[in-house]
Amino acid sequence: MAQYSYTSLNNMASGGRGRRILLILVVPVFIVGLYYTYHRNMYSKPVGGSQLTFHHNVNISKHDETMSTVIKALYEPILHPITQHNFTDEDGDTYQLTKAPRFREKLGKKVLVLDIDSRPLTGPGQLMNEQLEWKGMRPLAAGMLSHYMYAQIHGYDYKFIRAPDYESRWGTWVKVPLMKEALKTHDYIVFMDSDVVFHYPHLPLEWLMNYWNMTEETLVMMSIDPDEPQNYDSRGNRYLNTGFVIAQSSKRTQNMFRDWANCPSNTRYKDCSRWKYEMFHEQSAFGNYIRYDYDRPEDIRVLPCVEANGCPQAVNRGGCKGTFVRHYWIDKGAVTNALGDQVMQYFLPRLHQMYQEPARENIVDAKGFRLDGAELVELTPEEQEAHKNENVKNQKDEGW
Ligand SMILES: *[C@@H]1O[C@H](CO)[C@@H](O)[C@H](O)[C@H]1NC(C)=O
Ligand SMILES: *[C@@H]1O[C@H](CO)[C@@H](O)[C@H](O)[C@H]1NC(C)=O
Ligand SMILES: *[C@@H]1O[C@H](CO)[C@@H](O)[C@H](O)[C@H]1NC(C)=O
Numbered sequence: 001m002a003q004y005s006y007t008s009l010n011n012m013a014s015g016g017r018g019r020r021i022l023l024i025l026v027v028p029v030f031i032v033g034l035y036y037t038y039h040r041n042m043y044s045k046p047v048g049g050s051q052l053t054f055h056h057n058v059n060i061s062k063h064d065e066t067m068s069t070v071i072k073a074l075y076e077p078i079l080h081p082i083t084q085h086n087f088t089d090e091d092g093d094t095y096q097l098t099k100a101p102r103f104r105e106k107l108g109k110k111v112l113v114l115d116i117d118s119r120p121l122t123g124p125g126q127l128m129n130e131q132l133e134w135k136g137m138r139p140l141a142a143g144m145l146s147h148y149m150y151a152q153i154h155g156y157d158y159k160f161i162r163a164p165d166y167e168s169r170w171g172t173w174v175k176v177p178l179m180k181e182a183l184k185t186h187d188y189i190v191f192m193d194s195d196v197v198f199h200y201p202h203l204p205l206e207w208l209m210n211y212w213n214m215t216e217e218t219l220v221m222m223s224i225d226p227d228e229p230q231n232y233d234s235r236g237n238r239y240l241n242t243g244f245v246i247a248q249s250s251k252r253t254q255n256m257f258r259d260w261a262n263c264p265s266n267t268r269y270k271d272c273s274r275w276k277y278e279m280f281h282e283q284s285a286f287g288n289y290i291r292y293d294y295d296r297p298e299d300i301r302v303l304p305c306v307e308a309n310g311c312p313q314a315v316n317r318g319g320c321k322g323t324f325v326r327h328y329w330i331d332k333g334a335v336t337n338a339l340g341d342q343v344m345q346y347f348l349p350r351l352h353q354m355y356q357e358p359a360r361e362n363i364v365d366a367k368g369f370r371l372d373g374a375e376l377v378e379l380t381p382e383e384q385e386a387h388k389n390e391n392v393k394n395q396k397d398e399g400w
Contacts, residue, residue: 103206111156112186143194180257193243217298223308226318239287
């Protein structure tokens with residue numbers, strides 16, 4: 001609970017003029033407080049009762065108000081340590097590493113967060129338009145901005161690649177050769193469809209790769225799809241979803257992506273050309289052929305649907321609620337709210353903490369008065385004692 005400081009409102013009792021004075025005072029005090037907390041002590045305090053502990057310090061120059069500093073100020077104090085053995089999610093569920101973490105240091109620019117699209121995206125509400133506002137933003141823009149923000153928070157590289165189209169294949173195929181290219185310049189790539197986001201932007205990829213057992217031999221990590229008839233391949237195994245891919249660069253990874261991209265030529269894999277246009281295109285090619293060809297135990301790490309696929313609205317689709325990685329195939333429109341979530345779940349506790357700072361003057365306790373017509377009359381000590389246990393009168397919980 002907050003410690004509201006009791007302010008005896010002597011001037012309030014005198015009516016409107018006093019209230020105006022109060023307002024005139026409160027506004028600058030609030031602004032000074034905002035400035036002070038932003039630049040100094042706010043980041044050093046742990047916040048109780050939350051999975052987010054604000055225990056780091058951020059050193060921000062008073063004169064640096066660039067957007068990247070704002071992002072740093074919001075997320076850096078609460079970054080989840082890469083080598084921490086556990087992570088507690090917003091529902092209070094705890095996830096533990098099962099072995100000593102392989103990744104112990106930030107990977108920084110060795111990681112590429114990658115968006116790939118062959119469309120111009122210049123229309124109203126789209127990412128490449130010069131103007132973009134919250135109102136009217138299209139879901140793809142929200143998704144890609146979320147990816148960009150994730151890279152900014154953790155210091156990863158980010159690229160949007162405007163891909164050329166294949167002459168004679170469905171559009172989503174372009175991601176295969178372009179992921180392959182990206183793996184020539186970066187040790188790790190994270191490719192996400194634009195309806196995929198990390199639900200906890202403060203949780204580093206290094207932690208997730210530790211948790212999901214990315215080893216030296218792992219080529220790619222992908223999530224399994226929900227247990228539904230359309231998600232099974234010709235051998236009766238469930239597809240892996242190619243909307244979220246973590247890949248590790250190696251010669252074997254290059255070969256795998258090469259074979260995948262060449263799959264529809266029917267040379268190495270018979271009848272793969274079927275998936276040039278047929279659903280689920282490159283995902284079906286991977287599911288029907290590639291994964292059976294690259295089948296060393298460490299080659300392909302299959303992530304649980306509940307953790308890396310779906311979203312809470314899709315929980316009845318095989319429990320795929322997207323604990324760590326949300327994939328909004330059920331409703332792409334929800335991506336905009338997801339981006340809002342990624343900011344608000346961090347912004348809100350900080351705003352609230354600031355609101356409740358002890359000894360602040362924005363919370364005024366007038367419970368030491370009683371209302372008498374238009375007047376506030378200070379209670380006598382005896383009256384105060386009598387009113388002590390009487391909190392609520394003529395009101396309902398958050399009602400009107
Ligand atoms: C913050 O930055 C200033 C100026 O760069 C430096 O002198 C100071 O030591 C830094 N403090 C911390 C806690 O890093
Ligand atoms: C998580 O790890 C921290 C630090 O090792 C430990 O103090 C805490 O008890 C752990 N929490 C759970 C729920 O395992
Ligand atoms: C990682 O390894 C642990 C222990 O062997 C296992 O329980 C867990 O399922 C593995 N995770 C993945 C994503 O393979």
